[in-house]
Amino acid sequence: MSQYDKEALEKFRLSGKILRESREEMRNFVREDMPIIQVCEKAESLIREKGGKPAFPCNVSINEVAAHYTSPPNDKRKIPEKAVVKVDMGVHVDGYVTDTAFTACFNPEYSSMQSAAEHALTAAIESIHGDMATSQIGLIIERTIKNRGFKPISNLTGHSVGRYLIHAGTSIPNVMQLSFGKVKAGEVYAIEPFVTLPDAVGRVDNSPEVTIFRLVKAKAVKNPYTKQLLKYIEDNFRTLPFAERWLKGAVPEDRHRDAFKELLRCKAVMGYPVFVEVSRKPVTQAEHTLLIKEDGCEVLT
Numbered sequence: 001m002s003q004y005d006k007e008a009l010e011k012f013r014l015s016g017k018i019l020r021e022s023r024e025e026m027r028n029f030v031r032e033d034m035p036i037i038q039v040c041e042k043a044e045s046l047i048r049e050k051g052g053k054p055a056f057p058c059n060v061s062i063n064e065v066a067a068h069y070t071s072p073p074n075d076k077r078k079i080p081e082k083a084v085v086k087v088d089m090g091v092h093v094d095g096y097v098t099d100t101a102f103t104a105c106f107n108p109e110y111s112s113m114q115s116a117a118e119h120a121l122t123a124a125i126e127s128i129h130g131d132m133a134t135s136q137i138g139l140i141i142e143r144t145i146k147n148r149g150f151k152p153i154s155n156l157t158g159h160s161v162g163r164y165l166i167h168a169g170t171s172i173p174n175v176m177q178l179s180f181g182k183v184k185a186g187e188v189y190a191i192e193p194f195v196t197l198p199d200a201v202g203r204v205d206n207s208p209e210v211t212i213f214r215l216v217k218a219k220a221v222k223n224p225y226t227k228q229l230l231k232y233i234e235d236n237f238r239t240l241p242f243a244e245r246w247l248k249g250a251v252p253e254d255r256h257r258d259a260f261k262e263l264l265r266c267k268a269v270m271g272y273p274v275f276v277e278v279s280r281k282p283v284t285q286a287e288h289t290l291l292i293k294e295d296g297c298e299v300l301t
């Protein structure tokens, strides 16, 4: 039934265990006024210490920023006072990806919005099973959030994961929507409700800022430093997302800027824009990765 053999499933489980332990340590680590880069680097080094590799840069998305912010090189930003901080982390073991997130809420005003995301995730986990319609999962998430007086972000979704793939093709909506998709037993999915205030628009938009990148296609480039940087990306991250700060030492420091710019210009590398809630309202998130069974699921993270 499962598309993954026993060995692959064990790697998914190990990936999830490393991620779960790292996440729990991060809950106690994140503080107001802490440099964001310190949070990113701590999460990524915990993952490596435990024998995994980061499947993507640790995302630290604050207040109205819903997702996709990681520290650029030499980031000077700090976690503001009373911030709502989404920490989103991923691990891979031999390519088998797990993905999790929690919200550190330093503003008591939003603590029920933080728990709304957790409750929606729990409700989805408790009802999910093989052959369940993705629209039904979206409905359960939406209802749970609305019953608590909040609004789901309608254009952010969960997703199937695969080997060296964060988004393996199937989306799991956070709202009721017409679709004929179903989750399949034996496959692995990340479920991630995002929640905002009832008077918010409830959608995200791209901001002009880009801090996370991915290899699209290895193009023929002439400049030897550009070529060297491209090879470094291929060898180290394949098609998984990476942060610019992960490229340190790949080429001489004074060559990095031009080489990286050229890879973006020739579209060998693409960027993921930072997502911001359209009405600039704060956003919370919770996420787990699940192995779907005929009659339920196994939470990997």
Ligand code: MN
Pocket: 088, 089, 099, 100, 101, 192, 287
């Ligand atoms: Mn995630």
Ligand code: MN
Pocket: 099, 158, 159, 190, 192, 287
């Ligand atoms: Mn995810």
